[in-house]
Amino acid sequence: MTKSKERKVRPYINPYVGGVLLGLVLLAANFVSGRGLGASGAIKSTVVTAMNTVAPEASANSGFVKEFGEAHSGSPMKTWLVFEMMGVLVGGFLSGALAGRLRFKVEHSPKITSRRRLIFALAGGVLFGFGSQLGRGCTSGSALSGMAVLSLGGFVTMMAIFGTAFALAYFFRKNWI
């Protein structure tokens, strides 16, 4: 699928400028709330809420829900990360609207079908979701925010994520190039 040239799409900003801006957002997050950014935490909140709603008895016995309850008081949806992720949806949408990038599409390499791309996206999502729980945070929460506060775990996770992806890149090259 080649991209349509008829739509006027603003180019992306310079990555270093983007990086500095992202760094300032991260700094603001630390200054305001004493923590970095995150994403998978919001998903965890939602899953915990769903488990509590659908099967309250089973979930009350789950170590996963218990562990979450120990770290968070109050409703699992009324947490910092849930609000932050709602902001991400709004912010991403605003930026896409300004740059003229709002469009429903499945992005993939011309060598593969949309169907294959979606299957891989689902599988990747499952693995990432699982890994983010085991590793106590995803690329934003553990790796990026962890690096900013010089956390040893953040650096280890960052190297494990990017190292593994690099090592396996060859086997999945058809999906991307």
Added chain:
Amino acid sequence: MGPLSVNELISENTNLFLAFIIGIGFGFVLEQSGFSSSRKLAGVFYGYDTVVLKVFFTAAITAMLGLLFFSLFGWIDLNLVYVNPTYLTSAILGGIIMGVGFIMGGYCPGTSFCGASIGKLDALVFIGGLFLGVFIFGLGYNLWEGTYMANFLGSPKVSESLGMSDGIFAFILIIIALAMFWVAEWAEKKFPREEY
């Protein structure tokens, strides 16, 4: 002074409101940098587009320098800033699983929300996968609780583990990052690329 909410300078609800504002900034910058495109994200692993590396490390360094300077000026108490605890086994294992997920799915959780917000359907499917993955983790929590809790090292800083001051480590990291940026730009010239 900072962190504001920990020192109770702002109320809990203000904190959540600011979380929303900060989230908007987060999503906006991610999208502006091109993190809403999975092919652009995956490009870093093939050298044709290294925007992830550049944004990621520039952001980490900016925030790190900011925190160190804020601490120096007494604007923020670093003892109150959350330092991710290190559970060595799960950090490595989780990282490896996330790495596989990254190269297969092309997104990470933050960027998938960003991609979904501008209508990327693959990002939406990826998010569905995330929920499923977290749910599976929750279901079988008892099975991997041992691994999850293994090798707890507290919340050490890398600088402490290496026996140097935060500032010196920060400087070394800056040099490493700049070297990586140089390699990345060289790779982008070497491998052909197109804008997605």
Added chain:
Amino acid sequence: MKPRTLLAMFIIPMGLIIAAVPQNKTKPYKLTADQLLAEVNTRTQYITPDAVADMIVKKDPSLRLIDVRSQEEFEKFSLPGAVNIPVNDLLSDKYTDILNQDVKMNVFYSNGSLVANEAWMITRQLGYINNYVLEGGLNYWFDAIMNPQKPSTVNSDEEFAKYDFRKSAGAALGGGGVVASTSEQTSASPKPAIKPAAKKKKAAGGC
């Protein structure tokens, strides 16, 4: 100029500055001396042995006993489930998670209440909450809980109720005529590993 060069020109000098200056390691006091004095005067940091005994017997999960005596003394005798944080190591980073939290109720104890009170004052001045002092310390604990004095017949019913509670609590805790030096029974109870509670005062975990 290339963006990368521009970035380098900015962050390298910043990195050099931050590498050259010493770190800011001050632990700021959160309470002024006046505020602390006012709190000390209310004596609200004290918690009675009866209340603690009741919580131990009921296995209240929110209770955490902290023995601020030396390690030798702790090994010789300690209250059930107590963790040992010698007052000399109070400011060590590895104990911050235990002392600075708002989930559990920490009760400091020492032989009397003097050392425990010192520990409480230091942590309180750092702004930590949920720390308390066992009134009268271990000495009073033994008098009150382990070997309660039967009140004379002229005392009120309330005194008798208190006595009955203390006697049964003392028995449940392995007391009842047992004196400090020989109460191995109590000290042999398994001690939980030091597990950091959720950092609530420090912002809770990220992603």
